[in-house]
Amino acid sequence: MKVDQIIMDLDGCVYLGDHPINGSPQAIKKLRDKGVKIRFLTNNATKTREDYKNKLSKMGIPVESNDILTSGSATAIYLKKKFGETNIYPIGGKALIEELSREGHKIVEWNKADFVVVCLDFDINYDKLLNATRAVMTGAKLIATNRDPTVPSENGFMPGAGAIVSAIECATGTKAFLVGKPSKVILEIASSYWNFKDNVVMIVGDRLDTDILAGNEMNWITVLVLSGATKIDDLKKENGQKMKPKVIVRDLLDLANRWDEILKNLGE
Numbered sequence: 001m002k003v004d005q006i007i008m009d010l011d012g013c014v015y016l017g018d019h020p021i022n023g024s025p026q027a028i029k030k031l032r033d034k035g036v037k038i039r040f041l042t043n044n045a046t047k048t049r050e051d052y053k054n055k056l057s058k059m060g061i062p063v064e065s066n067d068i069l070t071s072g073s074a075t076a077i078y079l080k081k082k083f084g085e086t087n088i089y090p091i092g093g094k095a096l097i098e099e100l101s102r103e104g105h106k107i108v109e110w111n112k113a114d115f116v117v118v119c120l121d122f123d124i125n126y127d128k129l130l131n132a133t134r135a136v137m138t139g140a141k142l143i144a145t146n147r148d149p150t151v152p153s154e155n156g157f158m159p160g161a162g163a164i165v166s167a168i169e170c171a172t173g174t175k176a177f178l179v180g181k182p183s184k185v186i187l188e189i190a191s192s193y194w195n196f197k198d199n200v201v202m203i204v205g206d207r208l209d210t211d212i213l214a215g216n217e218m219n220w221i222t223v224l225v226l227s228g229a230t231k232i233d234d235l236k237k238e239n240g241q242k243m244k245p246k247v248i249v250r251d252l253l254d255l256a257n258r259w260d261e262i263l264k265n266l267g268e
Contacts, residue, residue: 012228045072
């Protein structure tokens, strides 16, 4: 079997916080040397594509910004394709605002918003929750860039965007429309953005309920790394086929070192 494309998660897969996971830069180089095109797809919308490019470059992983998609950039693309340029009240930082603005969306106050777009916001406060609630209760549609409950870091897990989304859902009685993984929306955007067509695609990530679930829905080759949110004991608890990875590795270096063996097994 030949794999043409790898879509790779970032947090818990390539790095934890500002520290690359064991040998991940070397692993990515090894995979690229085998002729595999690697793209990065993250639910974390707290940085722009250019921010992630710079972060990866500092870790010794060269990449072009157009080989990166975040749930924030995917949300901006989705809304423009579906509704045109819209008025948005954002819950998120500068990166989310920049990604929305570059697609022509206008950032407005809550009472002028057609959409409330939510991602992880390190400066979340009651006023923001209040404004988002008012906007949704007066007709704005609630959009979640992602629903990740936590984000892995070098200091353990932090609350993720899902915690903020849930607070607004609870207050408004409204279910958010999800763009990020495990929604097929973000993977279909990625497929179009990167023009996959008939390519054999592998998705590599650390979460069963986002990366693996989404990849299986797309009939891609799913690879779980045990370097982030999911540990081996978690696999014993999950019996459903929808979240069953086709391949399990310790980390990216394990994937790169076993690449030929893994492809052979997949082809049998």
